[in-house]
Amino acid sequence: MRVFVTGASGHVGSAVVPELLEAGHQVVGLARSDKSAAALTAAGAEVHRGDLDDLGSLAAAAAAADGVIHLAFKHDAMFAGDFDSAVTADLRAIDTLGNALAGTGKPLVTTSGTMLFASAGLEDAATEADVIDAGPRIDAENAVVALAERGIRSSVVRLAPTVHSTLDHNGFIPTLISIARSKGVSAYVGDGANRWPAVHTLDAARLYRLALESAPAGSRLHAVDDGGITFRQIAEGIGRGLNLPVVSIPATQAEAHFGFLSGHVTADNPSSSTLTQSLLGWKPFQPGLLDDLAQGHYFGAPATTH
Numbered sequence: 001m002r003v004f005v006t007g008a009s010g011h012v013g014s015a016v017v018p019e020l021l022e023a024g025h026q027v028v029g030l031a032r033s034d035k036s037a038a039a040l041t042a043a044g045a046e047v048h049r050g051d052l053d054d055l056g057s058l059a060a061a062a063a064a065a066d067g068v069i070h071l072a073f074k075h076d077a078m079f080a081g082d083f084d085s086a087v088t089a090d091l092r093a094i095d096t097l098g099n100a101l102a103g104t105g106k107p108l109v110t111t112s113g114t115m116l117f118a119s120a121g122l123e124d125a126a127t128e129a130d131v132i133d134a135g136p137r138i139d140a141e142n143a144v145v146a147l148a149e150r151g152i153r154s155s156v157v158r159l160a161p162t163v164h165s166t167l168d169h170n171g172f173i174p175t176l177i178s179i180a181r182s183k184g185v186s187a188y189v190g191d192g193a194n195r196w197p198a199v200h201t202l203d204a205a206r207l208y209r210l211a212l213e214s215a216p217a218g219s220r221l222h223a224v225d226d227g228g229i230t231f232r233q234i235a236e237g238i239g240r241g242l243n244l245p246v247v248s249i250p251a252t253q254a255e256a257h258f259g260f261l262s263g264h265v266t267a268d269n270p271s272s273s274t275l276t277q278s279l280l281g282w283k284p285f286q287p288g289l290l291d292d293l294a295q296g297h298y299f300g301a302p303a304t305t306h
Contacts, residue, residue, distance in 0.1 A: 002026045007071030009036035015205035055096045062100035067107040103151040109211045112141040115161045118267035125270040128220045148218035155215035165201035186239035192232025194268040197224045200286030210280045221276045225284035228270035237293035
């Protein structure tokens with residue numbers, strides 16, 4: 001299958017591309033810079049120059065492919081405080097890809113996140129069957145599922161907030177490590193009992209491939225291995241890795257300590273991937289988050305903050 005991949009040189013994309021190539025697929029990766037283009041060429045993929053704002057280019061690449069995996073998101077705009085424009089650009093790109101694939105029966109796999117359900121008031125762990133009617137990024141997820149009615153084998157992969165591995169250089173874990181280094185302590189808020197799910201990058205990449213190859217139209221999938229690690233456990237793992245004290249801070253100090261992450265560090269987001277594993281035969285087998293932290297690769301050099 002000839003697969004067009006947006007975000008192909010990013011964290012998850014850098015694992016998805018070799019996963020696809022090793023399975024015998026051809027990969028055409030979207031690249032907005034010379035550095036990204038060089039990385040894709042080195043990996044054995046073709047390069048399609050452009051970005052999420054070049055809608056005509058996106059449409060042409062999608063129309064020429066046998067399937068599309070959409071990983072790109074304007075994280076730079078989001079971390080600069082312009083989340084609304086990043087969300088708008090993502091929804092516009094999905095509409096463009098959908099229009100290019102409509103009526104073809106080809107697969108379109110896009111990306112969402114389990115953290116969207118942290119404030120949904122669920123009594124149990126979030127599952128693939130849980131749906132929110134509307135909201136930022138949720139609108140994009142719902143639009144992708146609706147594309148099944150337009151003759152597209154569409155699916156959405158909800159990533160755990162912590163996607164971890166040696167490929168993770170700018171995600172939540174490197175950012176928390178950077179904050180701990182700068183503050184001299186690894187902190188959690190209150191009793192730190194709130195839970196974050198996690199998945200290894202390579203396990204997530206395999207799920208994207210399986211979704212491309214066989215997910216039924218309109219599927220919602222969960223890339224989740226660890227269903228809910230307490231934030232205190234994460235802070236303790238970081239404290240051990242940095243040889244720093246682990247401390248509790250009150251909620252009133254969260255913003256001063258964690259900055260833009262303050263809205264996430266108290267989120268409780270237990271999640272399940274039972275339905276995904278049954279549907280696609282996906283089984284995570286890479287190390288869990290705490291074991292990955294214990295391997296030490298996250299602590300070899302100061303992390304880059306956003």
